[in-house]
Amino acid sequence: xxxxxxxxxxxxxxxxxxxxxxxxxxxxxxxxxxxxxxxxxxxxxxxxxxxxxxxxxxxxxxxxxxxxxxxxxxxxxxxxxxxxxxxxxxxxxxxxxxxxxxxxxxxxxxxxxxxxxxxxxxxxxxxxxxxxxxxxxxxxxxxxxxxxxxxxxxxxxxxxxxxxxxxxxxxxxxxxxxxxxxxxxxxxxxxxxxxxxxxxxxxxxxxxxxxxxxxxxxxxxxxxxxxxxxxxxxxxxxxxxxxxxxxxxxxxxxxxxxxxxxxxxxxxxxxxxxxxxxxxxxxxxxxxxxxxxxxxxxxxxxxxxxxx
Amino acid sequence: xxxxxxxxxxxxxxxxxxxxxxxxxxxxxxxxxxxxxxxxxxxxxxxxxxxxxxxxxxxxxxxxxxxxxxxxxxxxxxxxxxxxxxxxxxxxxxxxxxxxxxxxxxxxxxxxxxxxxxxxxxxxxxxxxxxxxxxxxxxxxxxxxxxxxxxxxxxxxxxxxxxxxxxxxxxxxxxxxxxxxxxxxxxxxxxxxxxxxxxxxxxxxxxxxxxxxxxxxxxxxxxxxxxxxxxxxxxxxxxxxxxxxxxxxxxxxx
Numbered sequence: 001x002x003x004x005x006x007x008x009x010x011x012x013x014x015x016x017x018x019x020x021x022x023x024x025x026x027x028x029x030x031x032x033x034x035x036x037x038x039x040x041x042x043x044x045x046x047x048x049x050x051x052x053x054x055x056x057x058x059x060x061x062x063x064x065x066x067x068x069x070x071x072x073x074x075x076x077x078x079x080x081x082x083x084x085x086x087x088x089x090x091x092x093x094x095x096x097x098x099x100x101x102x103x104x105x106x107x108x109x110x111x112x113x114x115x116x117x118x119x120x121x122x123x124x125x126x127x128x129x130x131x132x133x134x135x136x137x138x139x140x141x142x143x144x145x146x147x148x149x150x151x152x153x154x155x156x157x158x159x160x161x162x163x164x165x166x167x168x169x170x171x172x173x174x175x176x177x178x179x180x181x182x183x184x185x186x187x188x189x190x191x192x193x194x195x196x197x198x199x200x201x202x203x204x205x206x207x208x209x210x211x212x213x214x215x216x217x218x219x220x221x222x223x224x225x226x227x228x229x230x231x232x233x234x235x236x237x238x239x240x241x242x243x244x245x246x247x248x249x250x251x252x253x254x255x256x257x258x259x260x261x262x263x264x265x266x267x268x269x270x271x272x273x274x275x276x277x278x279x280x281x282x283x284x285x286x287x288x289x290x291x292x293x294x295x296x297x298x299x300x301x302x303x304x305x306x307x308x
Numbered sequence: 309x310x311x312x313x314x315x316x317x318x319x320x321x322x323x324x325x326x327x328x329x330x331x332x333x334x335x336x337x338x339x340x341x342x343x344x345x346x347x348x349x350x351x352x353x354x355x356x357x358x359x360x361x362x363x364x365x366x367x368x369x370x371x372x373x374x375x376x377x378x379x380x381x382x383x384x385x386x387x388x389x390x391x392x393x394x395x396x397x398x399x400x401x402x403x404x405x406x407x408x409x410x411x412x413x414x415x416x417x418x419x420x421x422x423x424x425x426x427x428x429x430x431x432x433x434x435x436x437x438x439x440x441x442x443x444x445x446x447x448x449x450x451x452x453x454x455x456x457x458x459x460x461x462x463x464x465x466x467x468x469x470x471x472x473x474x475x476x477x478x479x480x481x482x483x484x485x486x487x488x489x490x491x492x493x494x495x496x497x498x499x500x501x502x503x504x505x506x507x508x509x510x511x512x513x514x515x516x517x518x519x520x521x522x523x524x525x526x527x528x529x530x531x532x533x534x535x536x537x538x539x540x541x542x543x544x545x546x547x548x549x550x551x552x553x554x555x556x557x558x559x560x561x562x
Binding site: 067069070071074092093094096097098099100101102103104105107108109110111112113122126127128129130131132133134135136137138139140172173174175176177178179180181182183191195219227230231236237238243244246251252262263269272273274275281286287288289290291292293294295300303304307308 | 319321322324325327334405406407408410429430432433434435436437438439440441442443444445446448449450451453454456466469470471472473474475476477478479480481489490491525526527528529530531532533534535538539540541542543544545546547548550551553554558560561
């Protein structure tokens with residue numbers, strides 16, 4: 001049973017989410033191929049070859065794949081698909097964008113955002129903002145799947161697979177990349193951080209998010225936000241944790257001035273330890289918090305920073 | 309240009325769902341239903357394009373039993389010109405797989421030939437995030453998913469997308485497909501006069517069977533369970549106590 005895993009990368013580095021997707025693939029079968037499609041992505045290919053548990057790496061290095069345009073990459077994957085029974089990608093914005101297009105081109109449906117593998121055709125996935133877990137059996141001959149990375153551990157990277165270059169060029173000619181505007185941050189990636197500290201509406205404005213910086217520095221944490229904080233313009237949208245933002249499951253999640261709406265909890269309730277700092281003792285966040293403190297965040301945050 | 313907006317009837321986003329005791333599915337009996345929030349944003353964007361003189365006609369479409377006419381009327385009240393319901397004989401507890409939804413929509417796209425199709429990025433019940441991309445593949449159109457800004461310029465549409473790490477902007481050849489993210493716009497409320505007017509707008513019911521598509525399920529729902537409950541936590545009195553607990557009890561900081 002052959003499995004194709006689409007590597008997540010930015011043309012220079014392989015994302016750790018891919019290592020978790022490979023774990024999911026290992027639970028399905030053993031003959032795993034990693035596909036690196038990009039431009040000037042040889043360094044990614046070299047990292048990919050070190051991923052444990054894979055048989056080989058396919059590298060397709062061409063300018064048409066530079067920005068992971070769904071129209072072009074989906075054609076490439078579809079062309080390779082004949083040799084594979086399962087095609088997996090991380091449920092990142094890239095994977096979510098490309099994979100349903102691949103599924104439709106192959107005339108199959110997609111199993112989105114799996115968090116568990118029961119067998120080679122049966123998977124578990126959250127529905128209704130994580131308020132229910134569905135066990136779903138795929139009846140399609142080919143299984144196109146996206147993997148929620150918080151559901152799986154990462155494989156090691158001390159392997160040595162062979163790299164095969166392929167020169168397929170699939171340019172749909174339907175779309176062009178204009179520009180990227182990425183948020184610059186020295187902090188760990190939100191999806192991969194061991195500690196996350198998030199602010200909500202209670203932060204009152206964007207400047208107050210600086211109160212989280214010192215604590216994040218001391219804990220090596222990533223900084224997240226609730227939708228209310230993003231909608232109010234306090235912070236950029238890529239910091240949003242929740243059903244429609246990032247799904248995180250760090251060892252420690254600190255929610256500051258966040259009430260705990262269903263949609264926010266969907267993005268963080270699998271964290272190992274949850275701490276809530278909120279001045280409203282009735283806030284729903286206290287129902288999921290391991291440790292809560294009812295306090296004004298403007299008093300609590302400086303004190304917490306000084307005591308870490 | 310003609311704009312097509314597929315919408316979905318889902319559980320109201322404020323309602324906390326309950327799993328049925330026999331674990332067959334979630335319990336939707338007597339539950340408040342509404343238009344999926346992302347679909348509402350899609351309708352709003354289409355209406356704004358019409359107000360800007362770019363869109364000439366907005367068609368709302370939904371697939372399901374008669375009850376989804378309620379959501380189509382909402383779309384009409386918000387500014388859609390006419391509506392299509394594709395009637396399926398499924399039980400409310402059953403649902404069509406995304407690929408079959410996309411195939412039904414493809415037939416309507418072939419009939420109506422819209423220049424722009426705007427969908428929500430995901431439905432908050434199944435949380436699949438597939439239909440827009442699948443429809444794009446089937447129609448051979450480019451896709452601008454997770455859109456936070458949409459600008460039609462000549463024979464192209466420029467879409468700013470919310471991606472991990474920031475924003476990406478693309479230029480797509482028309483006709484194209486756009487799926488909405490939360491930041492695209494703030495949907496308006498339907499006014500009472502518009503709700504009354506919407507009752508007289510055309511709503512055509514088509515049977516799913518007339519399109520000759522094989523709608524055989526591609527997935528089988530084996531069971532639905534409640535997620536693991538978290539153990540009740542404790543409320544600490546001071547920051548000192550919190551830091552002590554995190555260090556010595558939870559051992560998540562050193």
